[in-house]
Amino acid sequence: REGGRKCRGKNKKLTGSKKMARLVRHVNVGDGTNMAPGEKFTKKWIVRNDAEEAWPKDSKLVHIGGDQLETADTEAIVVKDAVKPGESKEVSVGPLTAPQLPGLYKTYYRFQDPEGKRFGQRL
Numbered sequence: 001r002e003g004g005r006k007c008r009g010k011n012k013k014l015t016g017s018k019k020m021a022r023l024v025r026h027v028n029v030g031d032g033t034n035m036a037p038g039e040k041f042t043k044k045w046i047v048r049n050d051a052e053e054a055w056p057k058d059s060k061l062v063h064i065g066g067d068q069l070e071t072a073d074t075e076a077i078v079v080k081d082a083v084k085p086g087e088s089k090e091v092s093v094g095p096l097t098a099p100q101l102p103g104l105y106k107t108y109y110r111f112q113d114p115e116g117k118r119f120g121q122r123l
Contacts, residue, residue, distance in 0.1 A: 020051040021111045021120025024088055035098035042094025045123050049089075054082040058114045061093055064122065066107040069096040076109070091123075 027044035035041065049055055061076035070093075077091045099105055109123045 018051055018053050019055055019111075019113065019117075019119035020049065021047045021055065022050040023121050023123055024048050027090060027092075037098060037100045037102075039098040040095040041098065042092050043096060044090055044092040046088055046090055047120070047123070049083045049085050049087050052085055054084050055079060055111065055119075056113045057082050059083075059111050059119075061091060061109045061123070062112045062118070063093075064108050064110050064118070067099070067105040069098070069105065069107050071095065071097055079111075 024046040027046060029035075029041055029043050057080060058078055060078045063070060063076075073095055074093065076093045079089065079091070083089050093109060096107070110118045111120045112118050
């Protein structure tokens with residue numbers, strides 16, 4: 001690929017990218033969770049900085065695709081302090097609202113630094 005971004009095996013860092021957020025685990029609302037129609041919830045994850053540099057303070061989670069479960073009241077966690085390499089942090093987005101109709105719904109988030117550059121795994 002262009003830009004020197006190659007992944008050579010599981011759990012390898014991407015070259016050419018200095019910031020990395022890796023999903024450690026879901027704190028709540030794991031894949032396949034059944035929810036009542038219209039139920040409000042906050043999604044939480046534990047993520048780890050798997051890069052050689054700290055995440056900049058004021059980085060935040062942004063919606064990048066999938067189903068739109070956000071409302072006007074939805075807030076993504078903003079990382080107030082820099083997250084050092086190897087550190088883990090709980091992050092969240094909410095409130096989100098479950099759709100009214102039954103089905104399989106997915107929504108995706110990534111971190112974005114204060115300059116608007118996205119980084120890390122899709123959550």
